[in-house]
Amino acid sequence: MIEGISAITLGTHDMPRAVQFYGAxxxxxxxxxxxxSFSSFRAGTGYLNLIAQPxxxxxSWWGRVIFYVADVDALYHRALAAGFEPATVPRDAEWGERYFHxxxxxxxxxxxxxxLPSPVQ
Incomplete structure (x- = not known):
């Protein structure tokens, strides 16, 4: 039986840039x-790893990793303040999550x- 995901490992061509990005x-x-050549970050109870690649x-596009965070809007503003350009603005999705990419x-x-909080009935 699968119990969960321990870690995800992403390739990088520039470890200093990648470490600075995730740290920010x-x-x-x-x-x-x-x-x-290998770095590991805490991601809740799991890990996000980076491995240097030649x-x-x-x-090419491989998919998407989704991180749950305490405050989507606060992290969005943190990303903007760090000079990053999110692909989307935070929004509420019909599947019951607030998110941005x-x-x-x-x-x-x-x-x-x-x-998103469950609607009160």
Whole structure:
């Protein structure tokens, strides 16, 4: 039986830039760093890992990783303040989440979301 996802590992062509990007969003670095070929960040009870890839290795759209956050709008404004350009503005979705999308410097699509409160009946 599958119990959960422990970590997601994303490739990067520029570890210093990637580490700075995720640090600016508030991810806590646990291992590695700008000079490392592998870095690991805390993502709730799981981990977001970065692994350096050679320049000749390319990838195309692979999907999207979704992170639940305490405050979608606060993180959106933090991203703007860091000079990032989110792909969408925060909005409430028909499937019951508030979210926005942001593409990291290596082209990985990230979504930051929070379940909407259930309607009072």
């Amino acid at each position: 969003l508030g991810f806590e670095i646990l291992h590695g760093g700008e000079g490392s 320049a000749e290795r390319r990838w 942001l593409v990291d410097p290596d082209g990985h699509e990230l979504s930051f979301a929070r379940p």
